[in-house]
Amino acid sequence: MGKITKQDVEYVSGLAHLTLDEETKERLVGELSEILGYMEKLNELDTSNIEPTMHALEMTNVYREDKVQPSLDRETALMNAPDSDGEYFLVPKILDTE
Amino acid sequence: MSAESYAWTAHEIRDAVTSGAVSARAVAESYLARIEACDQKVQAYVDVWAESALAQADAVDARLARGEDVGPLAGVPVGLKDLFCTKQGFTTCCSKILKGYRSPFDATVVERLADAGAVFLGKLNMDEFAMGSSTENSAVQVTRNPWNLACVPGGSSGGSAAAVAADECAFALGSDTGGSIRQPAACCGCVGLKPTYGRVSRYGLVAFASSLDQVGPLTKDVEDCALAMNVLSGRDERDSTSADLPVGDFTAALRPDAKGLRIGLPKEYFTDALGADMREKIEAAVSALEGQGAEVVEVSLPHTEYAVAVYYIICTAEASANLARFDGVRYGHRAAAAADVEELYRRTKTEGFGPEVQRRILLGTYVLSSGYYDAYYSKAQRVRSLIRKDFLDAFEQCDVIVGPTSPTPAFRLGEKTADPLEMYLSDIYTISINLAGIPAMSMPCGLTESGLPAGLQIMGKPFDEATILRVGYAYEQNRGLDMGRPAVA
Structure with a gap:
């Protein structure tokens, strides 16, 4: 663990699909460093023999009967689509097919 | 009881409607008029459903006239935090990215309330995607505390708490990931319960941090909280993390004394970080409970x-994964004129x-990223x-923990x-409770010198909401102080 840099912010914002302007990057370097610095407090604890908790409840796999049930019809599924042709969601082209 | 039904509790409304003393329509009209009179100042609602609320109230009255069962919340006007999926109106999480989003389904808790005869008044303001402690992160509007309009209502269920405190609904639904029901309930002087993780279905609750999120009620008193929990709780096939355990009748557990109960006071909650004024209020509440027969132990x-x-x-890591779905492809906001899909995202x-949402996504992405995963x-x-384990150990010595x-x-x-x-x-x-997955309730325990409510938190063993409600009820019946109501209108 260490101080976060502008390169870290740029790397992480790339992973998260966020575009940050210079001013925001500078601000986040400070804020994230402060927050992550606070989190270093956890290093005071030896947790080498402690199991991690994913869920507070002890849960095992939950099974249900494998039976067909109605799902959303196409019109309903597409009703919030920013762009569609009535059958599919439309997006800008993904592959360049020259 | 006041002449105006907006000032009544949910159980008083239910009783009056069921007995025919007042029509569900008259109650709905009273609340809608109250919203009209107050909400310009409080700004709790992001959407008011006047017409459909009256239609739902009429349907309750019609069922009653035909002698049909009207349900345990007959004619009770309810507000919903804007992260519960509703076919009616919009579900936006008070975010620009979901502006105009219409859910094709109702959340399980919304269905359960409707089946119980509740009347929906509309959607309530919140911190964007429930990330915040003041409701100031809403992309829609700023909600104000009914007790002092210059103060925040707390968050993230700030709209829910402010609406209950200002009598703009009989009770409200909120969600609590790290305190988002209890902290605003404390700030606004209402009762707010975060149930045990798994007690209430999360189906149709827009996810923030899935291992921590729970749905719960914000109410005017403890009896209403028990009543709402009767309707909300229980296994739901559509949420595989909901617990398949008996629910029981929470209202039947309410008793006006605390005899035979052991109350644990955690010494770590009574340090210098706690304001002197607050400490005094909590200690007075503990004394009141001792007077009702409770035994106090330090834990x-x-x-x-x-x-x-x-x-x-944990919450930012889970949020960064949950919020990845908002990409402009299937619903919600889409940026104009992107050249390719990468730019569109x-x-x-x-x-x-x-x-704040961007900050948390970045933080969550960072703590999950290669090389940092183990360290964070x-x-x-x-x-x-x-x-x-701290909590489970402490509960070896007591029935509830109070602070x-x-x-x-x-x-x-x-x-x-x-x-x-x-x-x-x-x-x-508040956040330890979500990490431990246990239930906890905040309820008012007086006004501080600044004239703002103080909140008493009662924490319980897993799936033992009944004892929390019993202790809360015993305190409420014997707290020896009149909180009054905020003068908004």
């Missing part, structure tokens, strides 16, 4: 000081998410185990917006 939750760090690692998310995320999950809900009463608008870490630290007494 220890030794890892309390690590909870904020653990929480902001980037511009949609950058335009759609507000500053895995470490936090291990300390989470220690925090959970403050927040270190201070409601702060002023704008007071903490510049410093995210300071805002995070205001959740110090």
